[in-house]
Ligand SMILES: O=C(O)CCC(=O)C(=O)O
């Protein structure tokens with residue numbers, strides 16, 4: 001969590017909880033219904049949070065230019081894009097962040113235009129798998145950045161470690177912060193070309209990324225990703241391969257007598273540098289998990305996407321996965337603090 005969010009949680013937790021509760025209780029019209037709570041949260045942050053105080057002081061003229069523009073164009077806030085850009089630039093600079101000037105590598109990414117071309121035909125709707133989605137150089141830089149994260153960013157679990165980027169998912173909403181550019185720059189242009197998240201009404205690109213690290217022998221229990229997320233997940237794999245297992249959700253089985261077991265339905269071989277996209281029924285009616293093993297014997301499982309695999313047995317190394325998702329209900333603290341739409 002960055003310092004601003006930490007301070008908001010520390011000094012304004014009462015206002016934050018009230019705002020978050022209101023959002024959860026008013027799923028249809030929380031923008032209007034909860035504006036009172038948002039104002040209270042803003043007020044608290046303006047009085048207590050260092051970065052907000054600094055940004056308010058440094059960017060007061062661009063803040064009022066933007067507010068004036070919004071006031072004049074209430075029905076058409078898109079007219080204020082230029083003012084919003086100025087405001088973004090000022091707030092990022094005031095926060096001491098350098099703005100990236102590297103344009104997305106469009107030429108490289110344009111080859112990824114049609115997600116349907118990568119559909120795994122024998123999987124239930126819908127799974128898409130793209131090998132060499134990122135280059136070896138991009139993979140190296142991403143791994144360097146993951147391992148350069150400060151130690152407290154890691155959360156250690158029994159069978160893996162993880163980092164949360166984009167905010168802290170709570171029960172039904174997330175306190176959000178922008179994803180760092182090292183995560184978005186190599187990935188987002190490609191997700192955009194492929195229209196991976198285009199059906200989501202709230203936003204077209206992910207706002208949350210979970211980084212999981214599995215050393216050889218580690219895995220993740222069968223689970224579903226849950227209703228907090230929009231039902232699409234895009235996973236980029238780094239380092240080692242793995243085998244991802246899918247289990248039909250027990251409540252959807254015809255055989256209701258065996259309530260305790262979720263039968264293994266099929267598996268996917270996931271190579272480093274690949275992208276896996278899961279959607280629809282596969283997201284909602286199946287559990288997914290990774291067995292805790294040091295090596296995978298491919299012939300032991302019904303691996304439905306394994307083509308061009310020379311070795312039947314593959315040793316597992318350390319794998320880092322980046323799972324990109326959309327949390328639709330977010331409290332974007334920084335946008336909210338300047339009265340922007342979240
Ligand atoms: O590491 C993976 O590919 C799976 C991670 C996962 O299922 C999760 O983060 O929910």
Ligand SMILES: [Fe+2]
Pocket residue numbers: 223224225288
């Ligand atoms: Fe998952």
